[in-house]
Amino acid sequence: MVRFENVGMRYGAGPEVLSDVTFALKPGSFHFVTGPSGAGKSSLLKLMYLAHRPSRGFVTLFDRDVTRVPRGDLPELRRRIGVVFQDFRLVQHLSAFDNVALPMRVAGSREEVIRKHVTELLTWVGLKDHLHARPPTLSGGQQQRVAIARAVIAHPKLLLADEPTGNVDDTIAVRLLYLFEELNRMGTTVVIATHNRSIISRFSHPIMRLREGGLVEIKQSAAE
Amino acid sequence: MSRPQSLLPLSREPSTRLLPWIIGVMVYLAVLIFAAALLLANIAANWDREMSAGFTVQIPPAAGDAPEALEARVAAVVKTLKEAAGVGEVAVVSPEVTALALEPWLGPNIEAHDLPLPRVVEVHFADRATVDMAALIAKLEEAAPGTVVDNHEFWRNQIVSLVGGLETLATVAIALIGFTAMAAVIFTTRSSVAIQRDVIEVLHLIGATDDYVAHEFQRQAFWISLSGSASGTVLAVATLYLLGQLAGNLDTALMPDLSLGAWQSVLLWAVPLLACLIATMTARRTVLAALRRMP
Ligand SMILES: Nc1ncnc2c1ncn2[C@@H]1O[C@H](COP(=O)(O)OP(=O)(O)O)[C@@H](O)[C@H]1O
Ligand SMILES: [Mg+2]
Numbered sequence: 001m002v003r004f005e006n007v008g009m010r011y012g013a014g015p016e017v018l019s020d021v022t023f024a025l026k027p028g029s030f031h032f033v034t035g036p037s038g039a040g041k042s043s044l045l046k047l048m049y050l051a052h053r054p055s056r057g058f059v060t061l062f063d064r065d066v067t068r069v070p071r072g073d074l075p076e077l078r079r080r081i082g083v084v085f086q087d088f089r090l091v092q093h094l095s096a097f098d099n100v101a102l103p104m105r106v107a108g109s110r111e112e113v114i115r116k117h118v119t120e121l122l123t124w125v126g127l128k129d130h131l132h133a134r135p136p137t138l139s140g141g142q143q144q145r146v147a148i149a150r151a152v153i154a155h156p157k158l159l160l161a162d163e164p165t166g167n168v169d170d171t172i173a174v175r176l177l178y179l180f181e182e183l184n185r186m187g188t189t190v191v192i193a194t195h196n197r198s199i200i201s202r203f204s205h206p207i208m209r210l211r212e213g214g215l216v217e218i219k220q221s222a223a224e
Numbered sequence: 225m226s227r228p229q230s231l232l233p234l235s236r237e238p239s240t241r242l243l244p245w246i247i248g249v250m251v252y253l254a255v256l257i258f259a260a261a262l263l264l265a266n267i268a269a270n271w272d273r274e275m276s277a278g279f280t281v282q283i284p285p286a287a288g289d290a291p292e293a294l295e296a297r298v299a300a301v302v303k304t305l306k307e308a309a310g311v312g313e314v315a316v317v318s319p320e321v322t323a324l325a326l327e328p329w330l331g332p333n334i335e336a337h338d339l340p341l342p343r344v345v346e347v348h349f350a351d352r353a354t355v356d357m358a359a360l361i362a363k364l365e366e367a368a369p370g371t372v373v374d375n376h377e378f379w380r381n382q383i384v385s386l387v388g389g390l391e392t393l394a395t396v397a398i399a400l401i402g403f404t405a406m407a408a409v410i411f412t413t414r415s416s417v418a419i420q421r422d423v424i425e426v427l428h429l430i431g432a433t434d435d436y437v438a439h440e441f442q443r444q445a446f447w448i449s450l451s452g453s454a455s456g457t458v459l460a461v462a463t464l465y466l467l468g469q470l471a472g473n474l475d476t477a478l479m480p481d482l483s484l485g486a487w488q489s490v491l492l493w494a495v496p497l498l499a500c501l502i503a504t505m506t507a508r509r510t511v512l513a514a515l516r517r518m519p
Binding site for chain 2 (some may be wrong): 081085103
């Protein structure tokens with residue numbers, strides 16, 4: 001599903017923020033990526049959601065060497081990936097409904113199918129009464145649920161979440177993680193970047209630990 | 225809330241709000257200039273048709289000629305003309321009519337000036353192709369020495385070059401208008417793409433193709449330019465109508481026919497449509513070029 005081989009990454013002409021990262025994730029797996037702030041968690045996710053290309057090494061996604069895919073093939077690959085961005089990146093002038101509908105519209109789904117699925121999902125995450133609210137009028141936690149709904153609406157094969165529990169208290173954070181586990185049970189490969197140890201410790205998923213741009217260990221679970 | 229929000233609204237910044245106006249003014253000017261060029265071409269074609277329908281022969285009185293001698297020469301000219309192949313109607317213009325035609329220049333009492341007026345014969349072609357002008361001119365000179373044949377060559381050449389010059393001018397003006405409007409569309413689209421870079425990036429990460437993003441801009445550019453060019457065209461047509469009314473009040477003898485043919489009207493209506501098409505395609509190409517520079 002995801003393979004990194006000796007991957008290095010830098011922003012522009014800056015120093016390497018990831019060095020010699022090598023790992024492989026099986027389809028249907030569930031991993032936490034952890035490490036101190038600035039360790040490179042977000043950068044690692046950016047490589048996986050194809051926002052950046054590695055400066056060296058190989059990144060393979062869905063059995064394709066993404067270091068070499070032409071620009072025109074990226075949209076099709078990206079449609080199989082759902083992303084919860086650290087800062088949500090909701091479109092501020094669109095309603096919650098239209099934000100969640102975006103991945104389906106972009107993929108060319110029919111409008112009545114979109115209406116049904118989006119309404120269902122937003123109802124499921126408890127935003128039934130906020131379908132037409134714009135992000136600035138929603139609380140941080142509500143915006144986060146919109147962001148998560150947008151990430152999962154198109155049934156991605158790979159779900160990537162960057163600090164998805166950053167803005168909510170631990171009870172809500174755990175509930176959101178149950179949602180990700182639910183998706184994982186239905187076959188989605190999940191990778192969650194977080195520095196929240198107390199959350200990680202409540203689940204028995206493997207942990208990838210980053211420090212200063214290097215992958216220092218992959219533990220099978222926090223319990224080990 | 226009723227109308228769905230546009231995904232990448234083009235019209236949020238002040239520069240975009242000017243765009244329909246800019247396109248409206250440009251289309252207004254382009255339609256007027258184009259209409260003027262078409263009318264001019266029509267007038268020139270009319271004149272040309274009238275002028276090439278025949279020619280005039282002037283028989284100047286020789287110094288000290290008796291009036292009878294002049295009449296005899298006129299008769300000789302008329303005889304020669306009637307015998308020539310391809311010549312149709314031959315009409316001798318009476319001295320009174322000639323004097324009347326010269327009145328604006330020479331004043332009412334030409335007789336009093338004792339100016340020797342030439343006699344004028346107007347000739348219409350029956351079949352222009354069979355007329356051998358050079359041979360005819362030689363024969364006329366033989367019949368009545370000093371005869372001047374004016375086949376309007378000079379005026380026709382003048383008009384052809386004048387109309388050609390004005391048409392070039394109109395083409396250049398319309399091209400400049402087009403380039404200016406395109407520049408406005410390019411500028412607005414670029415700044416719009418730059419301002420909405422974040423949203424475009426999210427769209428890309430969600431799996432939108434460049435084409436999808438370009439389509440969002442393109443659609444708005446189409447509606448903006450349609451509203452602009454529709455108002456520009458309506459104003460231009462109203463202006464042309466008013467000018468037509470004013471012209472109608474003038475002496476009809478002086479005014480040439482100011483109307484466009486059917487296919488010319490179609491061409492005129494093509495101006496706003498072409499403006500829409502150009503604006504839409506310009507927006508599309510601008511967005512695609514800008515997107516290719518994004519990751
Ligand atoms: N857009 C960027 N441009 C330049 N440097 C960046 C950028 N984003 C992150 N970095 C740098 O890359 C390193 C890793 O950052 P990041 O991946 O955000 O770490 P984490 O998510 O673990 O906090 C940091 O040193 C950070 O300053
Ligand atoms: Mg981060």
